[in-house]
Amino acid sequence: MKFTKSIFNVVVLILLSYSRGFAGELKVVSTLTTFADIASQIGGPYVEVSSIASPRFNPHFVEPKPTDVLRVKRSDLFIHSGLDLELWKDSLVNAAARAEVRAGGQRELNLASAVQLLEVPTGVPSRAEGDIHLHGNPHYWLDPNNGIGIAKRITEKLTELDVEHAEVFLENFNQFVLRMKSKMAEWQKQSGNIRGHKVIGYHNEWVYLTDYLGLQMERFIEPKSGISPGPQHIQTLKQYITSSKIRGIFQASFYPRIESDLLAHETGVTVKILCQNVHELPQCSDYLAMLDFNIRSIVEVFHNE
Helix, strand or coil, rough: CCCHHHHHHHHHHCCCCHHHHCCCCCCEECCCHHHHHHHHHHHHHHHEEEECCCCCCCCCCCCCHHHHHHHHCCEEEECCCCCCCCCCCCHHHHHCCCCHHHHCCCCEEHHHHHCCCCCCCCCCCCCHEECCECCCCCCHCCCCHHHHHHHHHHHHHHHHHHHHHHHHHHHHHHHHHHHHHHHHHHHHHHHHHEEECEEEECCCCHHHHHHHHHCCEECCCCCCCCCCCCCHHHHHHHHHHHHHHCCCCECCCCCCHHHHHHHHHCCCCCCECCCCCCCCCCCCCCHHHHHHHHHHHHHHHHHHC
């Protein structure tokens, strides 16, 4: 009997030790790779981070797998954009059947509260305008200032869930801000002489980045958000490029290039593929690298004349 009790005590101690060993490693699941990367930079060794949407595909259209549902169900924190970018998010969370990761739950983080949104509709939105953003443009992480706001909210949430490592999270956040501020000063110098120029996008996803750089993006390859262009629209863009002396068309890697390349061939405009999210291209290995790649690519359009 004493031997059995002794074995039981040993097993309990092992299980408690195992539990404590992983107590500081929060399981963080995010919708996008960008949020996962920032969470990883803040959490360091005390977080285990994964994401749902592949950066090589349009994040509007994702079909979560059963393994994704299981990850969310087991997560300590679920991070998302909070807007209508991830329309698949609600079905994912509902399938996980866990109140804590639903809207307002203790283990849910809506990052929209961390930023100042652009293009928030003032009237009653209509789907006749295409796949419009009902609550504002959701691609807000592409403004470096918003990246700092996102990191701050993630830091606050990780601290709430793991007070023991609050000082580590705060120090990692401070280092993140220092790296960002250093690069932001560099980017402002690089982009100083391009402010005020007009450019074109494929989809309306670069407004935060162009606003940061002082560029005007008023026309898109898509005549309406989510609607493929027809010949008449392409002809209109061709005339606009010529009359407005447009130098660059910018688009994510997962959009078709046929229309952009046609306009480049006929007008001489430069087409640049940018990263919408971390890991979309090899050059975009983390958040800072992604912003640096995007900004350098844009600036090159105006310096290579």
